[in-house]
Amino acid sequence: MVSLAPAPSTPFFSYSAPTLSFRSKSYDKFSSTRILRRCSVSCSIASKASSINWNEKDNIYISNKAPLDIPQRNNWYNLDADLQYWARSLRPVQWYPGHIAKTEKELKTQIKLMDVVIEVRDARIPMTTSHPLMDSWLSNRKRILVLNREDMISSADRNAWASFFTSQGVKVVFSNGQLGMGSLKLGRLAKSLAVDVNVKRRAKGLLPRPVRAGIVGYPNVGKSSLINRLLKRRLCPAAPRPGVTRHLKWVRFGKDLELLDSPGILPMRINDQVAAIKLAICDDIGERSYDATDVAAILVQLLLKLPEVGPEAIYKRYKIKADGSCGKIFIEKLAFQLFNGDNKHAADRILSDFRKGKFGWISLERPPWQ
Numbered sequence: 001m002v003s004l005a006p007a008p009s010t011p012f013f014s015y016s017a018p019t020l021s022f023r024s025k026s027y028d029k030f031s032s033t034r035i036l037r038r039c040s041v042s043c044s045i046a047s048k049a050s051s052i053n054w055n056e057k058d059n060i061y062i063s064n065k066a067p068l069d070i071p072q073r074n075n076w077y078n079l080d081a082d083l084q085y086w087a088r089s090l091r092p093v094q095w096y097p098g099h100i101a102k103t104e105k106e107l108k109t110q111i112k113l114m115d116v117v118i119e120v121r122d123a124r125i126p127m128t129t130s131h132p133l134m135d136s137w138l139s140n141r142k143r144i145l146v147l148n149r150e151d152m153i154s155s156a157d158r159n160a161w162a163s164f165f166t167s168q169g170v171k172v173v174f175s176n177g178q179l180g181m182g183s184l185k186l187g188r189l190a191k192s193l194a195v196d197v198n199v200k201r202r203a204k205g206l207l208p209r210p211v212r213a214g215i216v217g218y219p220n221v222g223k224s225s226l227i228n229r230l231l232k233r234r235l236c237p238a239a240p241r242p243g244v245t246r247h248l249k250w251v252r253f254g255k256d257l258e259l260l261d262s263p264g265i266l267p268m269r270i271n272d273q274v275a276a277i278k279l280a281i282c283d284d285i286g287e288r289s290y291d292a293t294d295v296a297a298i299l300v301q302l303l304l305k306l307p308e309v310g311p312e313a314i315y316k317r318y319k320i321k322a323d324g325s326c327g328k329i330f331i332e333k334l335a336f337q338l339f340n341g342d343n344k345h346a347a348d349r350i351l352s353d354f355r356k357g358k359f360g361w362i363s364l365e366r367p368p369w370q
């Protein structure tokens with residue numbers, strides 16, 4: 001569980017931490033861990049009403065000093081330093097249910113059978129949803145990176161991520177597991193990447209076999225939904241909460257493709273609290289591992305600072321004035337107003353509004369500078 005305690009000398013949640021940024025120098029193609037340590041990970045927001053013309057060459061970095069005064073073009077706000085400060089007194093988020101440990105073990109065996117691995121990440125937090133051990137598990141195996149939930153990010157963010165991964169020589173597919181966008185392309189790409197499998201088999205006098213593609217990734221990023229969309233059948237359980245898929249399952253797509261649906265995997269320990277908060281906000285980690293009220297309080301503070309949300313949008317939605325930047329007080333007011341004083345209900349409402357895009361589609365990360 002995450003718990004927040006007031007800072008000894010400052011009002012709870014009222015302090016704005018100084019923002020730091022680092023220039024990224026070197027990083028792995030796929031892995032986020034080094035990137036996260038070395039680069040500034042910023043937040044961008046795509047308002048439903050307006051679109052932001054982000055110029056990749058701008059290399060924009062925005063301090064959190066006065067986000068509301070930032071011109072539209074520079075609409076980026078580095079949220080990691082704030083998140084780090086707000087989350088400093090949280091107990092480490094610990095979510096490692098038994099089935100994840102079991103999956104990890106089984107996956108290591110199954111990976112050997114895979115011709116190609118499809119790694120699915122949440123497009124809102126592509127760095128945070130990259131497993132630190134994935135590179136070592138996959139070594140040289142052919143790999144496709146999928147940024148799912150493409151409907152939840154702006155086209156500017158999408159383009160930024162596309163250019164970033166392309167510049168790293170990484171094949172990236174954007175998909176929407178709910179509507180199926182990108183799933184057919186994914187199937188085709190998996191088959192084409194593994195085409196040499198049957199060439200080699202034929203050369204050895206063996207009969208051709210279907211290409212085997214394993215789908216792996218963090219919980220709730222949309223792995224099962226993608227498979228169901230591709231198959232046009234609900235063969236794999238999918239639901240709006242992490243940890244639904246419990247077992248590895250091979251399914252057949254036509255004559256020449258087999259897909260492995262796997263339960264979401266997470267590192268045993270999430271040492272990075274900023275990553276933990278982002279996972280909680282995006283619903284990519286079990287609800288029991290954090291205190292929804294604490295996370296929602298941080299989210300409120302974040303929304304208040306974002307140029308495209310800010311106090312007016314919050315007021316418009318909840319008819320509550322946000323005093324200072326204290327998320328906890330805001331939640332208490334909302335609870336009093338709408339939920340008979342039940343803070344948890346109020347927190348759930350705010351988190352759910354964010355996840356449904358009621359404040360616009362908000363990415364919590366953007367590519368590092370190149």
Ligand SMILES: Nc1nc2c(ncn2[C@@H]2O[C@H](COP(=O)(O)OP(=O)(O)OP(=O)(O)O)[C@@H](O)[C@H]2O)c(=O)[nH]1
Pocket residue numbers: 148149150151152175176177178179218219220221222223224225226237238239240241242243244245246262263264265
């Ligand atoms: N908005 C949006 N929602 C999506 C998308 N893909 C999946 N979802 C929703 O996200 C939720 C989780 O999807 P799942 O397919 O169960 O995710 P999973 O990765 O298999 O989850 P685990 O079983 O925890 O490993 C479901 O409610 C889906 O409807 C997408 O591209 N956009």
